[in-house]
Amino acid sequence: MRTVLWTTAASMLVAAATLGAQTPADDPAKVLVGRLALESYKGTIKGLTQFGDRRQGTDRNRAAVDWIEAQLKSYGCSNTERVTYQYAGRQLRNDSTNRVDSIARAAAGATQPPAAGAGGRGGAGGGGRGAAPRVQNPVKGFTARSGVNTNPMLQPDTVIRALDAQWDTPGERQEVFCTKIGTTHPEEMYILGGHMDGIGYGSAANDDGSGTALVMELARILSAPDVQTERSIRFVLWNNEETGLNGARAYIDQRAVLQGKEDPAGSGKYPEPKWLAMIQHDMMLWDHGMPGPDGKVNPEQRREADVNVEFAGTSKLAAESQKLAWFFRTMNDRYATDYPVAVGDRMSNTDSDAFRDLVTSISLRENERLSQTGTGWSPTWHQPADVFATFSDKDFRLGLNAAQTTLAAIALLTGATIKP
Numbered sequence: 394m395r396t397v398l399w400t401t402a403a404s405m406l407v408a409a410a411t412l413g414a415q416t417p418a419d420d421p422a423k424v425l426v427g428r429l430a431l432e433s434y435k436g437t438i439k440g441l442t443q444f445g446d447r448r449q450g451t452d453r454n455r456a457a458v459d460w461i462e463a464q465l466k467s468y469g470c471s472n473t474e475r476v477t478y479q480y481a482g483r484q485l486r487n488d489s490t491n492r493v494d495s496i497a498r499a500a501a502g503a504t505q506p507p508a509a510g511a512g513g514r515g516g517a518g519g520g521g522r523g524a525a526p527r528v529q530n531p532v533k534g535f536t537a538r539s540g541v542n543t544n545p546m547l548q549p550d551t552v553i554r555a556l557d558a559q560w561d562t563p564g565e566r567q568e569v570f571c572t573k574i575g576t577t578h579p580e581e582m583y584i585l586g587g588h589m590d591g592i593g594y595g596s597a598a599n600d601d602g603s604g605t606a607l608v609m610e611l612a613r614i615l616s617a618p619d620v621q622t623e624r625s626i627r628f629v630l631w632n633n634e635e636t637g638l639n640g641a642r643a644y645i646d647q648r649a650v651l652q653g654k655e656d657p658a659g660s661g662k663y664p665e666p667k668w669l670a671m672i673q674h675d676m677m678l679w680d681h682g683m684p685g686p687d688g689k690v691n692p693e694q695r696r697e698a699d700v701n702v703e704f705a706g707t708s709k710l711a712a713e714s715q716k717l718a719w720f721f722r723t724m725n726d727r728y729a730t731d732y733p734v735a736v737g738d739r740m741s742n743t744d745s746d747a748f749r750d751l752v753t754s755i756s757l758r759e760n761e762r763l764s765q766t767g768t769g770w771s772p773t774w775h776q777p778a779d780v781f782a783t784f785s786d787k788d789f790r791l792g793l794n795a796a797q798t799t800l801a802a803i804a805l806l807t808g809a810t811i812k813p
């Protein structure tokens with residue numbers, strides 16, 4: 394069934410190319426991708442950074458959820474809803490009595506986390522990290538230390554340090570979503586996700602302001618009054634990703650059973666359309682390559698930067714998910730402007746992982762999570778340097794290329810059309 398959808402979308406694309414598009418309306422994906430703009434994407438990331446690292450369970454996190462909801466409404470994605478759940482755990486903090494924190498610091502092999510570009514002992518063959526690499530994840534070349542910064546005093550910007558000062562408190566949490574309702578198949582939907590919470594005493598600009606802003610920009614473009622889609626699209630900004638995908642898990646716990654049910658009966662309304670795929674966006678900006686022998690990473694975006702589309706090769710739905718990943722690469726080939734897609738089979742450690750055995754699932758990222766991010770390719774990861782000013786237009790453009798890729802794919806998959 395799902396295969397049929399990708400195949401149908403691909404043959405529609407071929408048909409459009411064969412006929413030769415005469416007007417922009419013949420290629421709605423092209424029109425929609427043309428509505429993406431680097432400055433708008435950057436502006437949305439910047440808007441998110443006004444709330445610091447948006448750590449779950451804090452006032453700044455709640456203020457960010459409110460802001461995101463107001464933005465979605467202002468784009469015309471006005472049917473916003475919230476998932477409410479309880480989270481009893483605590484985020485990592487600079488406190489030796491915190492067990493999770495102690496484990497994290499032991500794993501990082503350091504009491505002082507590295508600043509951006511200042512990785513520790515680099516070394517061929519996987520030196521420099523305390524944690525053992527996974528068996529299925531061979532580490533090649535040089536690596537640098539990574540870990541979670543738990544010391545607020547390492548944030549040099551006093552304004553950001555003050556923004557990030559409040560600790561999280563166990564209790565109620567919320568996350569927000571809105572939905573583009575399909576015209577002919579409102580009972581089926583694609584889920585586009587990014588996580589709005591962050592960690593590390595920066596501004597969570599890249600992790601994951603960049604993915605959150607991408608999903609918000611797509612909500613804006615697809616909510617334009619002249620855009621129709623046959624199938625529904627849900628834009629979800631997960632909370633509590635950094636504590637273990639708890640926001641995504643709460644969504645699944647509460648809503649999986651509601652899938653495809655019309656409510657009230659005869660209304661034509663589907664509170665939870667049937668899931669067709671879950672597409673996650675997490676850390677979209679930085680692909681500067683492998684650390685060198687000194688543990689440092691090139692300060693510039695590498696010319697051969699790419700968007701990593703990963704599926705879980707070990708999931709029950711690996712075959713379907715792989716097909717979707719390759720479809721995304723085809724869409725990138727055709728519609729993205731600067732950077733290609735590389736497909737991998739080790740999707741991990743982000744919200745789509747919670748869905749991996751329930752529905753076709755992929756993630757889009759700047760690097761492969763396990764073999765690259767996990768070995769020091771992303772030096773701002775969970776660090777005070779994850780602030781807006783760290784990133785250049787070349788970095789933001791990588792995120793924009795991921796947005797172009799997902800927007801083109803979702804336009805084809807949902808049968809998007811544009812009214813003349």
Ligand SMILES: [Zn+2]
Pocket residue numbers: 588600601634675676743
């Ligand atoms: Zn993340």
